[in-house]
Amino acid sequence: xxxxTRWRALGIxxxxxxxxxxxxxxxxxEAQVKTWPAWAQRRLVLGLDLQGGSSLQLEVDxxxxxxxKLDQVRDDVRRVLREAKIGFTGGVTxxxxxxxxxxxxxxxxxxxxxxxxxxxxxxxGLMGSSGQRxxxxxxxxxxxxxxxxxxxxxxxxxxxxxxxxxxxxxKRVNELGTVEPIIQRQGNDRILVQVPGLQDxxxxxxxxxxxxxxxxxxxxxxxxxxxxxxxxxxxxxxxxPAATPPPSNYVVKKQVLVAGGDLIDAQATFDQRTxxxxxxxxxxxxxxxxxxxxxxxxxGLPFAIILDGKVISAPVIRxxxxxxxxQISGSFTVQxxxxxxxxxxxxxxxxxxxxxxxxxxxxxxxxxxxxxxELAAYVGSILVIVFMLVTYRLFGVFANIxxxxxxxxxxxxxxxxxxxxxxxxxxxxxxxxxxAVDSNVLIYERIREExxxxxSPISAIDAGFKRxxxxxxxxxxxxxxxxxxxxxxxxxxxxxxxVTLGIGIITTVFTAFTMTRLIVAWWVQWKRPKTVPI
Amino acid sequence: MTTTQLVLISLGVxxxxxxxxxxxxxxxxxxxxxxxxxxxxxxxxxxxxxISATLxxxxxxxxxxxxxxxxxxxxxxxxxxxxxxxxxxxLAQMRTTLGGLGLGEVQLQQFGGPADVLLxxxxxxxxxxxxxxxxxxxxxxxxxSVDYRRVEVVGxxxxxxxxxxxxxxxxxxxxxxxxxxxxxxxxxxxxGAMIANVHDIVLTIGFMSISQVxxxxxxxxxxxxxxxxxxxxxxxxxxxxxxxxxxxxxMPMPQLLNESINSTLSRSIITHVTVTLALLALLLFGxxxxxxxxxxxxxxxxxxGTYTSIFIAAPILIYLGVGEHREDAPDTAPxxxxxxx
Numbered sequence: 001x002x003x004x005t006r007w008r009a010l011g012i013x014x015x016x017x018x019x020x021x022x023x024x025x026x027x028x029x030e031a032q033v034k035t036w037p038a039w040a041q042r043r044l045v046l047g048l049d050l051q052g053g054s055s056l057q058l059e060v061d062x063x064x065x066x067x068x069k070l071d072q073v074r075d076d077v078r079r080v081l082r083e084a085k086i087g088f089t090g091g092v093t094x095x096x097x098x099x100x101x102x103x104x105x106x107x108x109x110x111x112x113x114x115x116x117x118x119x120x121x122x123x124x125g126l127m128g129s130s131g132q133r134x135x136x137x138x139x140x141x142x143x144x145x146x147x148x149x150x151x152x153x154x155x156x157x158x159x160x161x162x163x164x165x166x167x168x169x170x171k172r173v174n175e176l177g178t179v180e181p182i183i184q185r186q187g188n189d190r191i192l193v194q195v196p197g198l199q200d201x202x203x204x205x206x207x208x209x210x211x212x213x214x215x216x217x218x219x220x221x222x223x224x225x226x227x228x229x230x231x232x233x234x235x236x237x238x239x240x241p242a243a244t245p246p247p248s249n250y251v252v253k254k255q256v257l258v259a260g261g262d263l264i265d266a267q268a269t270f271d272q273r274t275x276x277x278x279x280x281x282x283x284x285x286x287x288x289x290x291x292x293x294x295x296x297x298x299x300g301l302p303f304a305i306i307l308d309g310k311v312i313s314a315p316v317i318r319x320x321x322x323x324x325x326x327q328i329s330g331s332f333t334v335q336x337x338x339x340x341x342x343x344x345x346x347x348x349x350x351x352x353x354x355x356x357x358x359x360x361x362x363x364x365x366x367x368x369x370x371x372x373x374e375l376a377a378y379v380g381s382i383l384v385i386v387f388m389l390v391t392y393r394l395f396g397v398f399a400n401i402x403x404x405x406x407x408x409x410x411x412x413x414x415x416x417x418x419x420x421x422x423x424x425x426x427x428x429x430x431x432x433x434x435x436a437v438d439s440n441v442l443i444y445e446r447i448r449e450e451x452x453x454x455x456s457p458i459s460a461i462d463a464g465f466k467r468x469x470x471x472x473x474x475x476x477x478x479x480x481x482x483x484x485x486x487x488x489x490x491x492x493x494x495x496x497x498x499v500t501l502g503i504g505i506i507t508t509v510f511t512a513f514t515m516t517r518l519i520v521a522w523w524v525q526w527k528r529p530k531t532v533p534i
Numbered sequence: 535m536t537t538t539q540l541v542l543i544s545l546g547v548x549x550x551x552x553x554x555x556x557x558x559x560x561x562x563x564x565x566x567x568x569x570x571x572x573x574x575x576x577x578x579x580x581x582x583x584x585i586s587a588t589l590x591x592x593x594x595x596x597x598x599x600x601x602x603x604x605x606x607x608x609x610x611x612x613x614x615x616x617x618x619x620x621x622x623x624x625l626a627q628m629r630t631t632l633g634g635l636g637l638g639e640v641q642l643q644q645f646g647g648p649a650d651v652l653l654x655x656x657x658x659x660x661x662x663x664x665x666x667x668x669x670x671x672x673x674x675x676x677x678x679s680v681d682y683r684r685v686e687v688v689g690x691x692x693x694x695x696x697x698x699x700x701x702x703x704x705x706x707x708x709x710x711x712x713x714x715x716x717x718x719x720x721x722x723x724x725x726g727a728m729i730a731n732v733h734d735i736v737l738t739i740g741f742m743s744i745s746q747v748x749x750x751x752x753x754x755x756x757x758x759x760x761x762x763x764x765x766x767x768x769x770x771x772x773x774x775x776x777x778x779x780x781x782x783x784x785m786p787m788p789q790l791l792n793e794s795i796n797s798t799l800s801r802s803i804i805t806h807v808t809v810t811l812a813l814l815a816l817l818l819f820g821x822x823x824x825x826x827x828x829x830x831x832x833x834x835x836x837x838x839g840t841y842t843s844i845f846i847a848a849p850i851l852i853y854l855g856v857g858e859h860r861e862d863a864p865d866t867a868p869x870x871x872x873x874x875x
Contacts, residue, residue: 049823057692059662200682202673205666354662356689358669365615365683365823372821375538380815382545384808389552391804393561397553424752427816427824431831434812435763438805442770445801452569467777474718475769479762481710486758489703494755501759533559 002462002521012514016405019507022412043415047422049493050370052363053196058169058208058353060189065161065351066097066154073099073135073147076119086112098148100140109143116145123156158189164350166191171346172207191353199362211308211352212343214260216291218253219302219314225249243310244331250311252304257294262287266344268337271329277337280327281344288324296320305330307340359492373426380430381407388437392444395534398523399440402516406436409507410500419503422496432504435479439512443468444534457532458524465517472512480505566807567800575795576788579849586733586846593740600743605750606686608700610657610693612669615650615684616676622648628676635671646822651680662689700754704735707758711765719772722854727768730847734764738834747826756827760834763809767802767843774798775848779857787857791848802840810836 004012025033025043033041048055074092077099081088087104094100103112120135134153140146149157162185169191173181182194198204220237228239228251236255242248265282283291294303295317304314305328313330332340385403388396410429414421447464455463483505486498523529555561606613618624625642628651632640641654655672658664665687673682688696708731715724738760742749774794782790813836816828851857 059691200673202670354689355666355687356662357692358666358685358687360682360685362681362683364617364681369821369823372819376816376819376821378542379545379819380812382542382549383811383815385549386545386552387808387811389549389556390561391564391566393556393563394559397556400549400553423821423823424755424827427820427828430812430816430820431759431809434809435766435805437808438766438801441801441804441808445798445804448569448800449797471770471773474773475766477714478711478765478769479759481714482707482758482762482765485703485707485710486755488706489699490751490755494751497752497755501762533563 002458002465002517002524004518004521009518012518016409016511016515019412019416020405020408022416023408023414026411026415042418044411045418045420046366046370047420047425047493047496048194048196048359048366049361049423050366050373050421051196052199052361052366053194054198054201054204054358054360055195055492056193056201056205056208056355057186057357058165058191058193059356060158060161060165060191061352061354062154062158062189065158066149067094068351069149069154069157070094070097070099073119073149077101077116077147080115080119081112084111084115086115088112098146100147101145103143103145106143109139109145113137113139113145116147119147123153155188161350162189162191165353168347168349169193169208169353172342173204175342175346176204176207190356197363199360201358201360205355205358207339207342208353209355210343211349212260212346213308213348214263214344215306216257216259216294217255217304217306218257218294218298219304220251220253221301223251225251240304240306240309240311243307243312250304250314252306252311257303258283258287258290260344260348262290263344266341268332268334268341269327271327274329276329277332277334278327278329279332279337279340279344280325283324285324288322291324291326292320292322295322307343312340369423373423377426377430377433381433384433384437388440392440393533394523395440395444395520398516398519399437399444401519402440402511403433403436405515406504406507406511407433409510410503413503413507414500417499417503419499420496421500422493424493425496425500428497428500428504432501432508436504436508436511439468439472439476439508440516442472443512443516447532448534451532451534457529461520461524461532465520469513472509476505476509565800566803571796571799572792573796573799574792575844576791576849576852578845579852582841582845582849589740590733590736593736593743596740596743600746602739602743602749603746605748605753606654606688606693607750608693608697610665610688610690612653612655612665612672613684613686614653614655614669614672614682616653616680617647617683618649618651618680620649620679623651623680625651628653631675632672635668635675637668637671640672650683657690657693662691665689696751700751703754704757704761707761708732711761715765715769715772719776720856722851722856723772723776726847726850726854727765727772729850730768730842731761731765733846734760734834734838734842737838738830741833742830745829747829752824752827753830756830756834759831760839763835764839764842767805767839768847770801771795771798771843771848775851775856787852790857791851795844795848799844802844806836806840 022042025036025040033043071094074094077092081101086108088101089104090102092099092101103109116137120133120137123132123134132150132152134149134156136148136150138146138148166183166185170183173183173193173195178195179197182192184192186192193208195201195204220234223232223234223237225239225248229249233239233251237251237253240250240252242250262283263281264284267280269278269280270276271278299317299319302314302316305312312328385400388399390396392399407429410432443464446468447460450460450463451457480502483498483502487495487502490498623644625644629640629642637658638656643652644650645652653672655668658668669685669687708728712724712728715727735757738757742753771794774797775791778785778790778794813828813832816824817832820828
């Protein structure tokens, strides 16, 4: 136990040294570290609870996604049956998470089923190998056909929705000029947005809370809004509220002239005549063509600019707009014009997002937490170090060296993994200091016992290490299991605690098995002790 | 130079001096537990088991009558930490301002300095959007008069999930550790450790119920840490028991358990002193944010964990039938050594 070959000793010292050195970038200012080679740039990341910032968890409205898909199925069914000249009664209805249609003639049922089954696509496109389809077409008896979406197809659809949403969210967050935001998927239907340094997420929440579905439609001048409200609404039109007060309504055609997807640019500017904030926009080629055609046909009539089901403004077309450019005015403030431009540039979300969790820490509290955590860490370490010195004297010095290496290695590993350090994480490190000496205590107490049992110093030390190491391994694995579970279930600060606790256990076992042994072995070789001062 | 720095530096000097003195071998040898300690821990089970049973029942009763003070992680709602810019917060006025918002009861609590206020708004009916609206209302009412140091809003869906995950994690950890111990020891040991474990958690939950500290995700973290460290202790003693079982085939079980506990006693105490010192530093200097976390851990690790491994986990092995037929086997170890262990 006390004999190390030269190479082994060198290997141990080098390993410890390299891991410790990984912590070095943390001691230099960030700007300076940026100039170093990429492999040397890894450093600790401070959690939002320490550096301040905002963390939002957004949820995609899965009911909306499902309803939208079913609406699309309903339209498809209508189209397919009409094309095939198959009669159905009562229209196509969406209910109980399925679209239903009743075929009028019994003889039409089988052809209808066959036609509708063609609507079902393999999940995952042509590359999909599961053989499952995204639509289940079933004969419900009595001429009724039910089209429902299987669970797997729904999950796949939700996954795609999340992926698209993340891209849009990324664009919107980046437009705010934030530093290194983190945007990632969380579970099946959530997105995690973390913005370091953001003190007040109200504006961000406003930006992310809008779907930003933009549409240009014609206003229907045949019915005044107040009459339409009483139910005299033409079937091809609908009633829509105004986006800005005073509360009013517009009757607009259901047909969409151009949609927001055809926009390629939007900027907030000032109107040259009125000096009001406006948003200027630019269409892509197909959008420009559609817009130009629509304006040519409707000169003198008002059209509505609609965002998320609300009419921003309804200007009258004075002349055909052929350049594919235009501007939206609608009693904007500078801020709201800017926001609209951001939303239009980033594009529409495929489904609405809801904030389900928000955690924001101001920079003041963050700095306070760092200071308090640091102080607690120093005081805790010093108390433990003094106690070890008083209890074990020379061997206490050995233990303290091992603990110092241990803590340096924890920081090294955390930096190497670019792990996030949180306040509970600092607590984890302090706790590790308390528990790391335990391995030394186990070894030393065992040596004391062996000495009492009448062994010679060297044989007692040897036996002490041999017997204690097995115990150290066993007892640390149980704590490691607890840390691993914590890592799996925890988020944010708690996960930070699990990380430092787990890494602390690994370094503790490493130092107990190598560094402490090596130090004691060197001492034994050098001193050839007749008694052990323990 | 601040006082803190001064204290830290003088402590650093103390360490340096102690280190030099230690290296020179000038310090007297310190034995926290005398070498010839032979306390009859196993006999003590006739007292400790009824005590533990009673305490566990009390804890369970408390849990059902008093309940836990669920934090917003598990209950949903809003928590805000604000600091009055004027330097001292007018709680009465804030109460009136916020009371008129129609958000139900708004709890205000002063902590730390006179300017710091912790503000809790219960979960609002109407799903996730309603919580967001509540925060906006509070922000609007308090306006620029305060600094928003921390804002946490947890919606109903997330809080339900967090609680579920927390509980599942606790179960998973106990299960995983049980399986590990089963592989490394015999099943009786795994079962004994498990009983000790549940005992720890039940008592700690009782403590959280009495003290009404916030029960949130960090509490789950504290519980899991308590679990890990209590087991750490138990495993050290079990390791020794296993070793003794192999070495002394004939020693009666109560005596063997006593020897095992007594010979690891010094280590148990020293380790707990170091952990206590570390936790004490966190409790005193770590600040408000981790206060309940360290308080729970202090109770669980220091008070319950140590007691459990010595007075519950070890003696319970007798009832689980470890070493029942020991007397039949010959004792292979030299009898002379027995007295010295």
